[in-house]
Amino acid sequence: MATATSPIVDSRLGAAASAFVTSKHQMxxxxxxxxxxxxxxxxxxxxxxxxxxxxxxxxxxxxxxxxxxxxxxxxxxxxxxxxxxxxxxxxxxxxxxxxxxxxxxxxxxxxxxxxxxxxxxxxxxxxxxxxxxxxxxxxxxxxxxxxxxxxxxxxxxxxxxxxxxxxxxxxxxxxxxxxxxxxxxxxxxxxxxxxxxxxxxxxxxxxxxxxxxxxxxxxxxxxxxxxxxxxxxxxxxxxxxxxxxxxxxxxxxxxxxxxxxxxxxxxxxxxxxxGGKSPAIIFPDADMDAAIAGAASAIFFNQGQCCCAGSRLFAHESVFDQVVSGVSDIAGKIKMGEGLDPSTELGPLVSDEQFARVNGFLKSGREQGAKFVAGGKEHGGRGYFVAPTVMSGVKPGMKVVDEEIFGPVVVAQSFASDADLDRLAAQANDSIYGLAASVWTRDISAAHKMARRIKAGTVWVNCHNVFDAALPFGGYKQSxxxxxxxxxxxxxxxxxxxxxxxx
Known part of the structure; x- marks a missing residue:
């Protein structure tokens, strides 16, 4: 990656921001x-x-x-x-x-x-x-x-x-x-x-x-x-x-x-x-367009650098291929670029350290047999860009499944038709973390029952990453x-x- 050079002021900064950047900075x-x-x-x-x-x-x-x-x-x-x-x-x-x-x-x-x-x-x-x-x-x-x-x-x-x-x-x-x-x-x-x-x-x-x-x-x-x-x-x-x-x-x-x-x-x-390793759970009766778009936003928002990012995607086996294909299609169309470009939808990771960390997880996923459906590589010739990534063929025990990546990387797993809510919740709760989760379904009863079973400080239903000053936010377990x-x-x-x- 690029090394330190003389400070460069981006011409896209407004006068006020430019004046601050070029001023002497003090505590x-x-x-x-x-x-x-x-x-x-x-x-x-x-x-x-x-x-x-x-x-x-x-x-x-x-x-x-x-x-x-x-x-x-x-x-x-x-x-x-x-x-x-x-x-x-x-x-x-x-x-x-x-x-x-x-x-x-x-x-x-x-x-x-x-x-x-x-x-x-x-x-x-x-x-x-x-x-x-x-x-x-x-x-x-x-x-x-x-x-x-x-x-x-x-x-x-x-x-x-x-x-x-x-x-x-x-x-x-x-x-x-x-x-x-x-x-x-x-x-x-x-x-x-x-x-x-x-x-x-x-x-x-x-x-x-x-x-x-x-x-x-x-x-x-x-x-x-x-x-x-x-x-x-x-x-x-x-x-x-x-x-x-x-x-x-x-x-x-x-x-x-x-x-x-x-x-x-x-x-x-x-x-x-x-930290977190938050599940996004899509039931077969969900509004698929909304659920797919929501699952993509849950992981790719802020370059995936969210403690509550929906980094573990669970979809019913009957809609799993549709969900993975849909999220991957969105990943491939996201406009990446410098943050100050008004057309940018996904920017770089924050630092060379974070860039190396996320790339280390991508390498681990390959070595442990994950299937890359989208992304899985660096983007561009400079800066700390990683393409939005979707992995399938994963299972508990893999680093990409168990550990927080803190990048635009989601691991997708299916759940079976005969999985009752307790079994599904056990899958979702199979983590040292318990910060957040989202449930996507039209069945309001199932939504409330899952919300009770999930061990997390926040459960969103048919949405993800919704914050308000009046809503408490924090985690269970090691979150x-x-x-x-x-x-x-x-x-x-x-x-x-x-x-x-x-x-």
């Missing part, structure tokens, strides 16, 4: 934009070309300590703990307004940095982030406890209050950089926590630009701190820091386990949104701990205190 600590303490920087690459975009600070444990102590001071004293819930909500709503005003700029930055089609970022990533901040702004005034009658009688008044958990370390992934920042920041700020947000080293640009909007919105110094750096030197000391009260992480299950171990020092609270979004996420960032008064 945001204690209300100030600052370079790394050691003065180091590292390059950010355009995944469509492999060329360098810019340099950002390479933070380390010293910067982590600066940021955590700033967040600690902001939580323990000063303007933030004294601020009313209503005012916190207003700040979040103001941030949402500012982000919405810069939709095109953020969509272009996300596309340049991550590789995803700018057309998708403009209608999905940015609007969903805006909606999340607005939704969470309303919860700022609605986080409350309850009164509790005691069995001991009426001589006591007992009630609970919900209080912010404290300083929160948040570590986000590279697949939806802006949206994941919003998912993490919104609820933590709504309930009154302070935050140190560590951006993915592959995709730091929208997070750094968001820090500028956070300052413009008027958040007090130290309430939000934004770091750039690598996992070992920046993420690990953040997760282990004794002044951090809670860690929220989104990423791979492998790293999630390391986060959980790092948190044991002071027994800080941990929530994890991790994580806790939930993002909805009212459920507030539990991640609050402690419950019981108060009893003898009257």
């Amino acid at each position: 945001y600590i204690d209300g100030k934009f600052t370079s790394a303490s050691a003065g180091k920087t590292f390059p950010v690459y355009n995944p469509a070309t492999g060329e360098e975009i810019c340099q950002v600070p390479e933070g380390d444990h010293v910067d982590v300590d600066r940021a955590v102590r700033a967040a600690r001071r902001a939580f323990d004293g000063g303007a933030w703990p004294a601020m009313s819930p209503s005012k916190r909500g207003q700040l979040l709503y103001r941030l949402a307004d500012l982000l919405e005003q810069h939709t095109d700029e953020f969509a272009e930055l996300e596309s340049l940095d991550n590789g995803k089609p700018v057309s998708i970022a403009r209608v999905a990533d940015v609007p969903l982030a805006v909606d999340l901040f607005r939704y969470m702004s309303g919860w700022a005034t609605k986080t409350m406890g309850s009164t509790i009658p005691l069995s001991a009688g009426n001589d006591f008044l007992s009630y609970t209050v919900r209080e912010p958990i404290g300083v929160v370390a948040q570590i986000i992934p590279w697949n939806f950089p802006l949206l994941m920042a919003a998912w993490k920041l919104g609820p933590a700020l709504a309930v009154g926590c302070t935050v140190v947000l560590k951006l993915a080293e592959q995709t730091p640009l929208t997070g750094l630009r968001l820090a500028q909007l956070i300052e413009e919105a008027g958040f007090p110094a130290g309430v939000v701190n934004v770091l750039t750096g690598f996992g070992e030197a920046c993420g690990a000391p953040l997760a282990a820091h004794d002044l951090v009260d809670k860690v929220a992480f989104t990423g791979s299950t492998e790293v999630g386990k390391l986060i959980a171990k790092a948190a044991t020092g002071n027994l800080k609270k941990v929530t994890l949104e991790l 994580g701990w806790g939930r993002e979004m909805g009212a459920e996420v507030l539990n991640n960032y609050t402690e419950v205190k019981a108060v009893t008064v003898k009257l």
